[in-house]
Amino acid sequence: MKDEGRRMESAAGSPGVRFRFILGPSVVLGILLSFTGIMPAQETQTPPRTQENPQRDQRILVDVNLVTLRFTIRDQQGRFLNTLTRDQFRVFENQEQKEMAFFEAPSNKGATQAGPLFLAFLLDVSGSTFATRSEEIIAAQTFFDNIHQVTQLGIFGFTDKLIPFQDFTSERGPALKAFAEARQHLGQTAIYDSLSQLMDRMGNRAKQSDRKVVILVSDAMDKAYAKWRALAAKAKSNNITIYTILVPSAAQLYIGNAADSEALPSQALKAGQEEAFARLALDSGGKSFAGFETILDFDQTLAQIDDDIYGNLYSVGFYTDNPYLDKTERQIRVETLQQGAKVSALFQNLPERLSQKKKYISALFDAGSLSRLSEATGLQFEEIGAELDVLPSDREGGQLGLPFRIKISPFSLRGSRKEGVRTQFGIIGLLLDRQGREVVRLREFFRASLSPKEIEVGRAIIYTNKLFAPPGRYDLRLAVLELASWRVTAFQSPVEIVENR
Incomplete structure (x- = not known):
């Protein structure tokens, strides 16, 4: 050869x-x-x-065996049941019933939803964030199973322009399919221009009084980051709440922070871009997520966003006998004694080493x-x-x-x-x-x-x-x-x- x-x-x-x-x-x-x-x-x-x-270090040693689960409960008509008590649940790990270490009922006690909600995922598909796509897809499946029925879901991507993968729909299947099939497109990263186009699109579909949410996933590497303030103001005036999830840039992944390359932004520029990305969310009334924990625990990041938007998640925890099991070896289920009630897919925070x-x-x-x-x-x-x-x-x-x-x-x-x-x-x-x-x-x-x-x-x-x-x-x-x-x-x-x- x-x-x-x-x-x-x-x-x-x-x-x-x-x-x-x-x-x-x-x-x-x-x-x-x-x-x-x-x-x-x-x-x-x-x-x-x-x-x-x-x-x-001591805190890590104490909590390493703790497994936390977050989920919703619905009745046969699909309505959320948010008033169940601790004694109405059973938790099993690999067929063995576990004692609950803690229990927390949903914050939205009445399980109410004030009118329709338009929720859009805006995904950076410029190629700079694809190292994390599989984690996002897996977490999105659980997220879609735990949201309110009145939610209109839209899946959008962006490079230097907005790319609609799935326009707003009440059907979860097409939205999940679009999320999983969002592919890399050629083009630069234009976060703020694409977000502005998405806001206009949401304004054309929804009423001014309707709740609107954008979950923005990107590495924040847009040189036009000074536009964040105007976009945050536009979001507030249009009743749009933004959640930003900062994921690593492929430029940094493949080059490395210590490399001497003009392709890398300066530390000052990078810090400014990331701060603008976070402030965009906070000033709109949303939250910002960053750090490697966000990537490793993407499931928990979306659980926090889900609970912040809807407030319908139960939280329970138990101590596992074997924190070193892989996910594929750990079978966890939650059962409820409430007749006719159904447990959703579980947001899981597992110790596993x-x-x-x-x-x-x-x-x-x-x-x-x-x-x-x-x-x-x-x-x-x-x-x-x-x-x-x-x-x-x-x-x-x-x-x-x-x-x-x-x-x-x-x-x-x-x-x-x-x-x-x-x-x-x-x-x-x-x-x-x-x-x-x-x-x-x-x-x-x-x-x-x-x-x-x-x-x-x-x-x-x-x-x-x-x-x-x-x-x-x-x-x-x-x-x-x-x-x-x-x-x-x-x-x-x-x-x-x-x-x-």
């Missing part, structure tokens, strides 16, 4: 980032396709963080959090079928480095044999010296695609890289994350970099 052993340079020309197609007589063929943009090199060293706040897993995921989106990665060693993660091969150290371009290779089995990923695999991965890692100090750090994202035929003939996904450091003994810590599922496989291995003469 002509591509055997061929290295593919990063667009930034960094010697630290390599991808390779590999083929040998007894080796599975590795394919890595469709990586985008400029790939980041190893990030610059920062001083290690001091010990965390002990009170915060939460305190440790969040450190890995945080490190992908925040360079500062990467300095705390060395703390995330209390649990083993083997949720993706992956193997690490550390290769003999060698010199390249006058620098001494440690090559390594990660081989990912497609059979451990979604899709696999019948549909093929199309997914994204994040790689994060640290090389620590014998005193636990950071020497090299690594953070980047890549996309992988395998057809059913390629999987059938035994092809796998292979990622290769090299960490440059002086001779010595080190502790290598790496983690592979699949963005679609947030599943993690982590590696920790003692390594030695030696001068081979």
Whole structure:
């Protein structure tokens, strides 16, 4: 094969980032396709963080086993039942009844809804936020099952203009289908112009007195962010409440915060854009959500918005005996003793290794959090079928480095044999010296695609890289994350970099 052993340079020309197609007589063929943009090199060293706040750590230890559920109850006519009491519910985990740790009834005691409500999702489909789309889709299914029947749902996207995927409808099926099928379009990010067009569209469909809500999902990277104040005023005058959800920018994901590239906005510009995005929501009477927790717990973000709009959610909690179960291994159901009542789909906040897993995921989106990665060693993660091969150290371009290779089995990923695999991965890692100090750090994202035929003939996904450091003994810590599922496989291995003469 002509591509055997061929290295593919990063667009930034960094010697630290390599991808390779590999083929040998007894080796599975590795394919890595469709990586985008400029790939980041190893990030610059920062001083290690001091010990965390002990009170915060204690809180995590106490609450790590707590599972929280939020849901609505309807009667046979579809009307909300918001006055049920604690003793009318039963909670089960894997067929075992659990004792409720807390119970909270809905805030909207009368289950009233003052007239029709027009609710629009406005999704950034410029391509800059697609790393989080699968989380949004899964959460939207639960959200749609918990909203009031009088709600008119609309699904819209935007690049440099408004894109209607589904005009306002009372049918949940078409709205969910449109949400799931919203695809990337070419164009720049024009948040505020697109929002203005959507407001005009809502004004043409709804009465002035009708409640109107926009849930805006974007990375906030619009250079025209100074328009936020005028848009917030327009929203208030038209009885429109805006909720903003800030998700990571693909430019930052693929380039990395430490990269030296003109494609990245300055920190001042980025801060201004994000502040405008938040103020847009707050000044309209809505709320703003940001931070990596918003991505990891997208289900809970939409639960908070749902409860803020309607106030029909019950909240219950219980302590699980096994906080380390994956979602696929945890079957939770809520039953009510109220005759004829139906429990909606559940907003679930599951522990599943939460305190440790969040450190890995945080490190992908925040360079500062990467300095705390060395703390995330209390649990083993083997949720993706992956193997690490550390290769003999060698010199390249006058620098001494440690090559390594990660081989990912497609059979451990979604899709696999019948549909093929199309997914994204994040790689994060640290090389620590014998005193636990950071020497090299690594953070980047890549996309992988395998057809059913390629999987059938035994092809796998292979990622290769090299960490440059002086001779010595080190502790290598790496983690592979699949963005679609947030599943993690982590590696920790003692390594030695030696001068081979």
